[in-house]
Amino acid sequence: MNAKLKDNAEWGALSALPGNPMIWILIISELVVFGLALIGFMAMRFLKPEIFATGQAALDYWLGGLNTMFLITSGWCAARAVHARSRDQRQKARLWLGGAGMFGAAFLVVKLVEWSEKLSQGHDIAFDAFFTLFYLITGFHAAHVVMGLAILAIVGWWDSLENLKTGTAFWHMVDLIWLIIFPVIYLARGL
Numbered sequence: 468m469n470a471k472l473k474d475n476a477e478w479g480a481l482s483a484l485p486g487n488p489m490i491w492i493l494i495i496s497e498l499v500v501f502g503l504a505l506i507g508f509m510a511m512r513f514l515k516p517e518i519f520a521t522g523q524a525a526l527d528y529w530l531g532g533l534n535t536m537f538l539i540t541s542g543w544c545a546a547r548a549v550h551a552r553s554r555d556q557r558q559k560a561r562l563w564l565g566g567a568g569m570f571g572a573a574f575l576v577v578k579l580v581e582w583s584e585k586l587s588q589g590h591d592i593a594f595d596a597f598f599t600l601f602y603l604i605t606g607f608h609a610a611h612v613v614m615g616l617a618i619l620a621i622v623g624w625w626d627s628l629e630n631l632k633t634g635t636a637f638w639h640m641v642d643l644i645w646l647i648i649f650p651v652i653y654l655a656r657g658l
Contacts, residue, residue, distance in 0.1 A: 515596055526585075545639065546639075568620065
């Protein structure tokens with residue numbers, strides 16, 4: 468039996484997922500961490516509804532929506548990169564990864580603009596419970612975007628199909644988390 472197949476068979480259900488099974492352990496743990504943070508955010512919103520309503524009203528949901536479009540488009544580019552690499556189109560795959568990276572970088576630029584705007588209005592991390600959690604959750608997510616961009620660059624260089632599937636699995640996790648953060652923090656009011 469091929470050694471790689473034998474190694475993957477030891478991972479059980481994780482073996483059927485794209486990329487290296489270890490990435491799925493990381494993804495699951497990250498989803499748990501973000502899930503707990505968002506549960507904490509919702510619990511605090513329940514306990515301090517006025518503070519959270521005021522905080523959410525101060526956010527620019529258009530910037531959050533723009534960032535959502537950037538990450539969805541970036542994820543689509545990453546998926547196209549895997550598709551191209553599965554057809555042995557290495558240069559095309561690298562171009563798609565570059566596109567994914569550009570949209571990821573655009574996300575970070577918009578996030579920095581948003582944070583700068585909030586800070587100039589006096590809404591820093593210590594302003595109130597809403598902004599403490601806002602900066603912690605969106606900052607932790609932004610750190611994952613930075614890490615994801617580094618991973619996309621690495622798998623663009625060492626571009627085996629397994630590496631691309633592994634790296635883009637992480638990138639899709641970053642997308643998915645934002646698709647949960649955006650409605651919970653920016654849109655869901657008074658829940």
